[in-house]
Amino acid sequence: MIPHHTLTGPEDAPVLALGNALGTTTDLWRDFSLPFRLLRFDHRGHGGSAPVPGPCTIEALATDVVELLDHLGLRQVYYCGVSLGGMVGMWLAAHTDRISRLALVCTTAWYPDKSGWDERISAVRSQGMPAVADAVVSRWFTPAFSPAVVARFRAELLNVDVASYLACAEAIRDVDLRPDLVKIDVPTVVIAAAQDHATPPECARHIADDLPDSELYIVGDAAHLAVVEARRTISVILDDHFGND
Numbered sequence: 001m002i003p004h005h006t007l008t009g010p011e012d013a014p015v016l017a018l019g020n021a022l023g024t025t026t027d028l029w030r031d032f033s034l035p036f037r038l039l040r041f042d043h044r045g046h047g048g049s050a051p052v053p054g055p056c057t058i059e060a061l062a063t064d065v066v067e068l069l070d071h072l073g074l075r076q077v078y079y080c081g082v083s084l085g086g087m088v089g090m091w092l093a094a095h096t097d098r099i100s101r102l103a104l105v106c107t108t109a110w111y112p113d114k115s116g117w118d119e120r121i122s123a124v125r126s127q128g129m130p131a132v133a134d135a136v137v138s139r140w141f142t143p144a145f146s147p148a149v150v151a152r153f154r155a156e157l158l159n160v161d162v163a164s165y166l167a168c169a170e171a172i173r174d175v176d177l178r179p180d181l182v183k184i185d186v187p188t189v190v191i192a193a194a195q196d197h198a199t200p201p202e203c204a205r206h207i208a209d210d211l212p213d214s215e216l217y218i219v220g221d222a223a224h225l226a227v228v229e230a231r232r233t234i235s236v237i238l239d240d241h242f243g244n245d
Contacts, residue, residue: 004048019085045164094180108203117173181210
């Protein structure tokens with residue numbers, strides 16, 4: 001499927017594709033200003049993208065991105081992904097030649113303990129998104145962060161198609177990209193947030209340790225959606241990384 005997307009910025013600039021976290025939409029990048037042509041897209045059943053019936057995998061979500069790039073006539077792009085979007089980016093960089101530079105933010109290659117995902121999936125399946133919304137959003141931001149922004153992201157989470165959320169959550173629970181990391185031969189920056197309890201900094205260290213060409217950064221006052229909470233710091237890192245091509 002071709003995801004809902006927007007492509008904005010200077011037409012002669014390199015294209016930077018931006019992959020979202022589970023339960024978020026292109027609004028995740030609303031305040032980003034980078035000197036690239038920004039390709040924002042929504043995962044299945046999120047934002048403007050249609051739901052796709054049945055289970056899905058990280059490979060299937062990555063294939064959606066490949067179809068999008070083909071649709072837009074883009075041979076190669078830079079790619080930055082957060083959490084689920086980062087998993088998609090790792091798969092793309094390991095299995096295709098469509099990514100020339102990669103940034104991975106607050107993500108992991110696998111979950112050794114899947115019980116938390118099992119509990120979340122069970123709660124959503126039986127009670128819907130409201131059953132997990134507060135707990136999920138509390139991991140996205142630090143307690144002192146803007147209540148208005150937190151409320152905006154909570155509202156977006158509640159609007160995600162339930163079946164699509166479950167399919168993506170199961171894909172995350174079952175992911176194991178560790179064997180793929182050694183296949184990634186493009187320059188990569190790995191960014192973690194010190195207060196991220198969903199994908200703690202050790203997850204980023206594991207990724208960076210296994211990548212042949214990577215740099216690791218840990219930002220301070222931010223949680224899982226660090227691209228929102230530490231936007232300026234991460235913008236500088238991304239501008240430096242993608243501007244060095």
